Amino acid sequence: MFNIDLFPQALKSDESGQTRSCLLKQTTASESVTEQELWFAYPINLPMPEDDDCDSYLLATLLPAMQLRAAIRVHGSVSRELLANLTELQHVWNKWLPEHYFLIDIQVDRIRESDVQVDGAIAAFSGGVDAQFTAYRHATGIAGYATRDIKAGVFVHGFDIPLTDTEGFTNAAKIAAKALADINIELLPVETNIRMLWSINWEDYHAAAIASVLCGLKKYAGIGLIGSGDPYDVLTSPWGSHPITDPLLSSGDFRVIHDGAGFSRSEKLQALSAWPLGIESLRFCWAGDQNDSNCGRCEKCVRTRLNFLVAGIDNPKCFSEPIDSSLLKSMVLKNESVRIDWNLIRHEIIKTGRGLEWLPYIEKVLKRKPSPKLNGLFPFGSRRRMWVKKMLMRSK
Numbered sequence: 001m002f003n004i005d006l007f008p009q010a011l012k013s014d015e016s017g018q019t020r021s022c023l024l025k026q027t028t029a030s031e032s033v034t035e036q037e038l039w040f041a042y043p044i045n046l047p048m049p050e051d052d053d054c055d056s057y058l059l060a061t062l063l064p065a066m067q068l069r070a071a072i073r074v075h076g077s078v079s080r081e082l083l084a085n086l087t088e089l090q091h092v093w094n095k096w097l098p099e100h101y102f103l104i105d106i107q108v109d110r111i112r113e114s115d116v117q118v119d120g121a122i123a124a125f126s127g128g129v130d131a132q133f134t135a136y137r138h139a140t141g142i143a144g145y146a147t148r149d150i151k152a153g154v155f156v157h158g159f160d161i162p163l164t165d166t167e168g169f170t171n172a173a174k175i176a177a178k179a180l181a182d183i184n185i186e187l188l189p190v191e192t193n194i195r196m197l198w199s200i201n202w203e204d205y206h207a208a209a210i211a212s213v214l215c216g217l218k219k220y221a222g223i224g225l226i227g228s229g230d231p232y233d234v235l236t237s238p239w240g241s242h243p244i245t246d247p248l249l250s251s252g253d254f255r256v257i258h259d260g261a262g263f264s265r266s267e268k269l270q271a272l273s274a275w276p277l278g279i280e281s282l283r284f285c286w287a288g289d290q291n292d293s294n295c296g297r298c299e300k301c302v303r304t305r306l307n308f309l310v311a312g313i314d315n316p317k318c319f320s321e322p323i324d325s326s327l328l329k330s331m332v333l334k335n336e337s338v339r340i341d342w343n344l345i346r347h348e349i350i351k352t353g354r355g356l357e358w359l360p361y362i363e364k365v366l367k368r369k370p371s372p373k374l375n376g377l378f379p380f381g382s383r384r385r386m387w388v389k390k391m392l393m394r395s396k
Contacts, residue, residue, distance in 0.1 A: 002026070002027070002028055002029065002068055002069055002070035002071070003026070003027045003070060003071050003072075003073060004024060004025070004026050004027075004061060004065050004068075004070045004071070004072050004073070005024070005025040005026075005027070005072075005073045005075060006022050006023075006024060006054055006057050006058065006061060006072065006073070006074045006075060006076065007022065007023040007024075007025065007075045007076075008021075008022050008051055008052050008053070008054050008057065008075070008076040009021040009022060009023060009037075009051070010051050011048055011051055013044065015044065016044070017041050017042060017043055017044050018041070018042050018043075018044055018046070018048060019039050019040065019041045019042070020039065020040045020042070020048060020049070020051075020056065020216055021037055021038060021039040021040070022037070022038045022039075022054065022057040023035060023036075023037055024036045024037070024038055024061065024197070026070070036197055037193075038057060038060055038061075038192075038193065038194060038197060039192065039193055040056065040190060040191070040192045040194075040212075040213060040216050041190065041191040041192070042188070042190055042216060042217065043188055043189065043190075046188075046217065046219075046220050047219035047220055048216070048219060049216065049218060049219055050077070051076075052076040052077050052110070053076065053077055053112075054074045054075075054076035054077060054078050054108075055078055055079055055082050055215050055218075055251045055254070056212045056213070056215045056216045057074075057076075057212070058072070058074060058078055058082070058086070058106070059082075059086075059208055059211050059212035059215060059249060060194050060208065060209060060212035062086055062089070062090070062106075062208065063093065063101065063200060063204065063205050063208050064197070064198040064200050064205075065104055066090060066093060066094075066101040066102055066103070066104055067100060067101060067102075067198075067200055069102045069104065070104060071104055071105040071106070071107070072104065072105070072106045072107070073107045073108075074106070074107065074108045074109060075109050076108075076109060076110065077108070077109070077110040077111070077112050078108045078110075078111060078112065078251075079111075079112050079115050079251035079252040079253065080111050080112060080113055080252065081115075081250065081251055081252040082250070082251035082252065083106065083108065083111065085247075085248040085249065085250055085251075086106070086248070088248055089245060089248040089249070090103050090104065091103070092244060092245055092248070093204075093238070093245075096237060096238035097204070097238055100204075101204075112252065113252075114252070115251065115252035115253035116253055117218075117222035117223075117252070117253045117254065117255065118218070118219060118220070118221065118222040118253070119149070119221075119222060120149050120150075120151045120220070120221040120222065120223070121138070121148040121149055121150050121151065121221050121222075121223035121224070121225055122150065122151060122152050122153070122154050122188070122214055122217055122220070122221040122223070122224055122225070123135055123138070123150050123152075123153050123154065123185075123224070123225040123226075123227070123259075124153075124154055124156075124210045124213075124214060124224070124225065124226050124227065125153030125154055125155050125176060125180070125187065126155065126156075126159070126160060126176075126283070126284075127155070127172060127175065127176045127179070127281060127282060127283035127284070128227075128282065128283065128284040129265055129268055129269060129272070129282060129284055129304065129307075130227030130228060130229060130260060130265075130268065131153070131227045132179070132268075132272055132275075132278050132281070132282060133227060133260055133263070133268040133271060133272060134225050134227040134259045134260050135150060135153055135180060135183065135185055136183060136271070136272060136275055136278055137260065137271065138150045138225070139183035139184060139185055140183065142271065148223055148225065148257075150185050150225070151185075151186065151220070151221050152185060152186040152187065152188045152220075152221070153176065153180050153185055153186070153187050153188070154188050154190055154213060154214060154217065155172075155173055155176050155187055155188070155189050155190070156189075156190050156191070156192060156210070156213055157169045157173075157189060157190065157191045157192075158191055158192045158193060158194060158195055158196075159192075159195065159206070159209065159210075160286050160291070161291040162195075162291075163191065163193065163196070165291050168290065168291030168292045169189075169291065169292075171292035172283055172291060172292040173187065173189050175281050175283065175292065176281065176283075178277070178281065179277055179278055179280075179281035182275075182277045182278070183275070183278075188217070190213055190216075192209075192212075192213055194209050194212065194213075195209070202240070203239065203240055203337075204238065204239075204240045205240055206240040206241060207226055207240045207241035207242070207245065207246055207249065208240070208249060210224075210226055210241075211224065211226070211246075211249035211256050214254070214256070215249075215251065215254050218251070218253050218254035222253060222254060222255065223254070223255050223256075223257060224254060224255070224256045224257070225257050225259045226241055226246050226256060226257070226258055226259060227259055227260050228241070228243070228258055228259060228260040228261035228263075229241055230261065230337075230340070230341075231261055231262065231263060231264045231267075231344075232261045232262060234264075234340050234341075234343075234344055235261075236336075236337040236340060239337065241258065242258070243258045243261055246258035264344060264348065265304070265307045265341070265344075266307040266310035266311050266345065266348050267311070269304075269307050269308055269310075269311035269313060270311040270312065270313075273311060273312070273313050276317075279313070279316050279317060279318060280316075280317040280318055281318070282294070282304075282316070282318040283318070284300060284301070284304055285298060285300060285301050286298075286300065287299075287300070287301075288301075293320075294318055294319060296319045296320060296321060296327075297327055299331060299332075299333065299334065299338065301319070302323075302327050302328060302331060303338075303341060303342065303345065305319065305323040305327075306323075306345045306349075306355065306358060306362070307345060309323070309349075309354055309355035309358065310345060310348045310349055310352055310354050310355055311354075312354055325358075325361055328358075328361040328362070328364070328365055329361075331365045331368070332365075332368055332369075332370050333365065333366070333368070333370070334370065339366065342362060342365060342366055343366065345362065346359065346362050346363070346366065349362070
């Protein structure tokens with residue numbers, strides 16, 4: 001029997017910020033014990049949950065524990081509504097990927113019954129298209145009756161930008177803060193070591209990780225917005241951030257909303273075209289050498305360039321040079337989810353008539369298959385595959 005015990009620690013504060021943390025004690029069937037610390041570092045002067053409030057820690061631990069078939073024992077308090085939601089969330093992931101995620105038992109020392117949600121919202125903000133669109137549509141009121149009062153965008157160091165890259169995160173945060181200030185939203189930088197603790201597919205795990213960070217700010221704002229990836233008509237399942245699963249990351253005093261799935265990536269960029277600084281500040285590349293800018297050559301950059309063409313935006317300032325057909329000649333799509341995105345772009349080009357000259361190149365990319373040997377040696381989502389891709393990008 002594998003067990004993970006969660007022991008919440010006292011809040012640590014100094015002039016640089018405040019850190020919430022939890023000791024994770026993992027015990028195997030052979031009685032061997034390992035201990036790790038999960039921590040979240042927030043800006044100073046923000047209200048924090050009680051020390052024994054373990055909602056964030058449980059959100060961070062659930063999916064890795066399901067992968068390990070490990071029962072969880074929480075030595076603190078958890079919202080009853082969160083426990084009910086996570087019970088349902090387990091069933092979703094177990095149905096989606098039964099060979100990877102198993103139903104587990106959760107025991108809690110104290111269950112909170114009557115949490116109160118405070119006013120206001122925060123939004124996960126990485127500087128990418130989905131995050132920019134969520135911030136912009138709510139700040140300008142174009143979300144209509146769904147508009148939320150976003151108090152801040154939360155930019156996490158330790159997710160797509162590793163904790164070791166301090167300079168890259170600092171530069172990216174400055175760009176993001178300037179863009180958000182333009183629409184009267186504050187940027188809150190947060191650090192966490194969550195990605196260093198477990199070996200788990202980030203494509204499955206990212207929304208739970210985001211929610212665990214946002215939930216730590218629930219005394220500051222009672223709603224957390226996670227910008228959608230796929231639109232409703234081409235949803236990918238399984239996927240970490242999804243209209244089915246994101247709301248199940250909510251607790252009694254913190255509601256998580258999956259935002260913007262009524263729009264495709266191209267439609268989001270078309271809306272953002274009215275915000276020049278937002279377009280200029282976009283950062284969505286993960287394969288380039290610089291974590292504070294876009295390489296312009298990787299699959300995601302090229303795909304986004306095509307989204308810009310469909311949106312009627314030529315040569316956006318978030319790229320240093322115009323798009324070139326040579327970028328598509330050796331492009332290989334890594335999985336079915338990305339292939340769906342490229343098929344959607346193909347459909348949008350035909351529908352709008354914008355970028356028709358690129359259709360032959362897109363058709364060839366869609367027909368091209370990845371090498372079986374490559375997939376075996378470098379599995380999708382693996383750190384090894386990410387490292388190789390970065391090395392190949394540097395050599396171009």
